[in-house]
Structure formats: structure tokens, C-alpha cells
Amino acid sequence: xxxxSRLLGLAFASADTLVEIDGEDRVVLAxxxxxxxxxxxxxxxxxxxxxxxxxxxxxxxxxxALETLTPxxxxxxxxxxxxxxxxxxxxxxxRLFSLPELAPHCSCALTWLGQSFELDTPEDKPLLSxxxxxxxxxxxxxxxxxxxxxxxxxxxAGMDQVEGDQLNSLTARLHSALQSxxxxxxxxxxxxxxxxxxxxxxxxxxSIEEAIHNVAALEGVDVSADVRQVxxxxxxxxxxxxxxxxxxxxVCITNGAQDDPDVTFKKTLDRTLVQMDxxxxxxxxxxxxxxxxxxxxxxxxxxxxxEALARIxxxxxxxSTIRLAETLALIDSFDLAVAEKAIxxxxxxxxxxxxxxxxxxAGALDSDAYGQALLRLSAGDPDIRRRLSLxxxxxxxITDLAAAQARLLRIRQAGFKVYxxxxxxxxxxFDYLNHLTVDGVxxxxxxxxxxxxxxxxxTLIRHLVDMCxxxxxxxxxxxxxxxxxxxxxxxxxxxxxxxxxxxxxxxQPRLERPTLAATGRRRGAVESWG
Numbered sequence: 001x002x003x004x005s006r007l008l009g010l011a012f013a014s015a016d017t018l019v020e021i022d023g024e025d026r027v028v029l030a031x032x033x034x035x036x037x038x039x040x041x042x043x044x045x046x047x048x049x050x051x052x053x054x055x056x057x058x059x060x061x062x063x064x065a066l067e068t069l070t071p072x073x074x075x076x077x078x079x080x081x082x083x084x085x086x087x088x089x090x091x092x093x094x095r096l097f098s099l100p101e102l103a104p105h106c107s108c109a110l111t112w113l114g115q116s117f118e119l120d121t122p123e124d125k126p127l128l129s130x131x132x133x134x135x136x137x138x139x140x141x142x143x144x145x146x147x148x149x150x151x152x153x154x155x156x157a158g159m160d161q162v163e164g165d166q167l168n169s170l171t172a173r174l175h176s177a178l179q180s181x182x183x184x185x186x187x188x189x190x191x192x193x194x195x196x197x198x199x200x201x202x203x204x205x206x207s208i209e210e211a212i213h214n215v216a217a218l219e220g221v222d223v224s225a226d227v228r229q230v231x232x233x234x235x236x237x238x239x240x241x242x243x244x245x246x247x248x249x250x251v252c253i254t255n256g257a258q259d260d261p262d263v264t265f266k267k268t269l270d271r272t273l274v275q276m277d278x279x280x281x282x283x284x285x286x287x288x289x290x291x292x293x294x295x296x297x298x299x300x301x302x303x304x305x306x307e308a309l310a311r312i313x314x315x316x317x318x319x320s321t322i323r324l325a326e327t328l329a330l331i332d333s334f335d336l337a338v339a340e341k342a343i344x345x346x347x348x349x350x351x352x353x354x355x356x357x358x359x360x361x362a363g364a365l366d367s368d369a370y371g372q373a374l375l376r377l378s379a380g381d382p383d384i385r386r387r388l389s390l391x392x393x394x395x396x397x398i399t400d401l402a403a404a405q406a407r408l409l410r411i412r413q414a415g416f417k418v419y420x421x422x423x424x425x426x427x428x429x430f431d432y433l434n435h436l437t438v439d440g441v442x443x444x445x446x447x448x449x450x451x452x453x454x455x456x457x458x459t460l461i462r463h464l465v466d467m468c469x470x471x472x473x474x475x476x477x478x479x480x481x482x483x484x485x486x487x488x489x490x491x492x493x494x495x496x497x498x499x500x501x502x503x504x505x506x507x508q509p510r511l512e513r514p515t516l517a518a519t520g521r522r523r524g525a526v527e528s529w530g
Contacts, residue, residue, distance in 0.1 A: 016111050017110040018110075019045065019050065019108040019109075019110065020107055021106050023105065024049075025106075026048065027047065027049075030042045030046060035082050035090050036090065036116060053083060054080050054081060054083060055089055057220075058080035058218070061220045066106065071098045072099075077222075078094045078220065079091065079222050080094055088116050089119050089214075090113075090114065090116045091213060091214060092110050092111065093110070094108060094109070095108070114210045114213060117210075119215075122172045122173050123179065123180075127175055127179070127188050128186075128189040130246075130250070133187070133197060134242060134245060134246040134249065137151070137232065137242060137245060140184075147201045148202040148231050149202065149231070150200055150201070150202045150204075150229045152199075152208060152227055152229045153191075153252070154195070155194060155195050155196075155225070155226040156225050157223060157224045157226070158222060159171075166219055170221060173218065174216075175190075176215075177214070177215045181211055182199055183198075183199045183200050183201060187199040191249075191252075200229075202229075202231050213225065228261050230262040241273070244272040244276060245269060247272050247327050248268035249265065251264065272328070279324075279328075279330055279334075287313060289311040289507065290338065290342060291308075292307070295307060295357070295496050296502045298490040299490065305356060306357070307357045307359075307391070307498065308358050309359075310334075310338060322334075322361075338359070342356045347381075356387065356388055357391050358390060360393065361392075363397070365408065366398060366403075375414055385415030385416050386415045388417075390416055391420075392420055392436075394429060401435040401436065408438070409437065417439040418436075419442055419476065422445075423442055423444060424446075439473065440476060442475075442478055442498075446479075448461070448489065449481070461477075474495050475495050475496065476496040476498060477496070477497045478499065480500075480502065483501060
């Protein structure tokens, strides 16, 4: 076999089409595979400037590469768009090589990528937020036919190669392409960074990766697109399934959405649905306990009231379970079950003087349901209402403060006291205090614990106490773990304290506790009341 034949075979092994251009960049030789039917290069390209075969922006990059190519050098690969005419294009990867003995002629090797497509003008359809994507998912699941939905997670790498106006143009085209691939042309979402998601039918075989490559080629960027899909199969309770999907999506994003996001999403979704069923069964069976921790008057040392703290079987602490229940909109039933258990204890013989505080998610104030159910539980018993307090936690946001204020007013008029829990850590705490009428605030334990060493924490607490005094609100310091902290809180003007220094949560409220006088404690002394 002749050497020339071998060299030609090797050339075609690494490219689809071989082209030679002269010193004026005109095609003098073309052979190999055609980019499309009717476009055989040897017939259609000869005597034409090579750059005329490409989309204008691709032609500019090719022209720049030709002008800077030196004899004996080979260019970096160029991702270009070849024009098929009538708005149709096909991606091609092109390399240039200038053989010194052939100068000024230049050799080109072209590799055709993907299928032909039309490059549409980007449409101004903003991507959905994560919450909007989940709402859209719920709407589509409710109307779902026999063709299952799937959620595609997309990670786009290579965007850092461009900047400025070019990046803006690429981003606009990328977003438009993702929207066009979604189920209704408007169900794509930007999750975080270069991570995206979109809804589509499971049966849709159009390549998302290729669509992204196509728009990137317009900018001359070689991006990579990692696409993972997971089928969405709603359960009987579609709303609950949707909430579980939202939680699973948040877990994907928090943990790094593109580290096997499809696997993470599916596992989290399946686990969350099991947890939902387990939580509902636990609440229905009242299969949890309440432990009671004393809240003490810092001046006298007498027990003011107890906080009822849930103890859930199989968990080290209730915090993560409560947060998940809030996320899944299951917390109202649990909060009411806690109120029911606390009221049962308060009605038992020997506990007629016991005052108890129970936790209520702020989200419960977004509807009338919790307040109405609480009033039914305590109907005809004004003494219970006088002795039962509510601590509004800020782990869930209140969406309508005016409506929440009206609901709180009805609850307080019935005789219940209301406190804002964990005050000082949430972004909404002062907004709540400004819009909601309450009886007191509980100063978050992180401030309390820092106060002995941190002047700033002491100043914040002092000003908070002054403000609450002006509003005629009681103040409670959380996590008072030592006598030193108890003395400091009293010095700063805090009225009540809660923490291990006064007692740990116990299955029954311990009604008789040592007073200041009984311990012989002097102001400034540091000792335990164990």
C-alpha cells in the first residue's frame, strides 16, 4: 500500500472531512463526509472562501485563527456552526495546520458533531425559581396523563471560559434552549451556580446535552452538560408527594445538586415519603412523650411555669423531626397533639396550679385551623386557657403578618399567653415583634451563653430588655446553664430563666423546687441547684 494512501487513511481516522485552502483562504481541495445531503464538499465548496460556509460569528473566529496561524503550527480545535442554509446549522470541530512546504496553503480537518438544528432567537422567558418549579410540578402532576413526568438535573461546565457580553449572550441562549426542552416551554429552573432543572415527559428523547452544545458553539465555547433524569411518580396523596419532592430537591441543592443528583433525589424522596407516613402514624397514636423543664423567676428562684418539650421515639432529639414536619406541612397536627397532652396533664389531680408553655410553629398562624382547634380543646375551661402559654417558633415563616395578628388576638382574648421563641437569631424576629401582639420573648440561648465573655452579647441583651420593658413584655433567658449566667441575666434585667442550672426536662413537672432562701444563695454566688 502506498504511503500516501496510508496517510490519507490516518487523516480520515481522525476527521470526517479534509480541506485545503490557498493563500486567499479559498477551498482548492475538499474530500470526505458531507455535513448534510446535497452538500458534498468536493462539489459545493471548491473555489469558495472557507469562512463563507459558516455562521457569521463562527466565521469571525475562523478568520482570526487563520490570520494568526504560523507555518508549522496547528491551531487549537474550534467549535463552529456550519450553515446548511435557511436558518439550519450543524456543529463542527475544526483544526488548522500549516505545513511549511505547502505555504501559503493550509490544511483543515473537520469533525461533524450532532444533528442539524435551527438556531432560534432567544425568547425572553425567565427561568422558574425553585419554589415555582415545585408549584409547576404539582400542577402538572395533578393533570398528568399516562405519560410520566421526569425531572432532569443539568450541570453545565465550561461557562467560565466566557465573560462580559459574550457570557450574557450565552446565558440567554442557554436559558432559552432549556425552556424549549421543557414540557411546556416554560418549566426550566435555575437551581444554583451552573446547575439547572427542567420538567419533561419521560418519553421525550430529544437530547438536552446536544441542545446545550449547539448554543454554546455559537459562542465558540466547548461546554459539557451532565444530565440526569428521575421519573416522578405521584402517590395517592399528591400534595404530600409534592412537598416531599420539594424537600428532596432542597437536599440535592444543599448537598451539591450535581453529585449524582438523580440518585440523591430519588433516595431522599423515597426516604421522605416513608418518614411522612411514620410521622403521621406517630401523631395519630400519640406515640411521643412530653418532658417538662422549669422556667424560673430569676429574682425569687420560684418556678414560674414549665415548657413542655416533645420526646420522639427513635430520635436523639426532636429538632430535625420537627423541622422536617414543618417542611412537609405536617406540623399543625403535631402541635395540636402536644397541646392535647399538656392539657390532659394540667387537668390531672395534683396539677391544678401548673402553668405550661407549648411550642407552636409560626406556620400555624397562616390559617385559622390551629387556633380554632386549640379553642375547641380548651372549650369551657377558662382556667386551662389562663395557665397554658404558646411559644411561637420561627423555624417556619409567617406569610401574612396582618392575618396572623388577627388570629393571635383571638387566642390571647381567650386567655392564652403568647411568647416569641428563640428571639434574636431569625431574620424576622423584630418584624414579628413589630406586627404581632405578644406577652413576652425568649432570648435565644446563643446570646445568653456568650454573654459572660462577650460585651456585644451583653449589650444586645440589655437593649432588648429595655425595649421589652417599654413594651410591657416579659423576658426569658434560654440555656441558663450556670449560676454565673443566672446572676448576669438578673443583672441585665431579664425576668425569667430556663436551663439546666434550674433543672433538666423531666417526665413530670416537679412542683416543689428549692427557692433562693432555701439554698442560702447570696447575690453573686455561683452554685448548682441540682
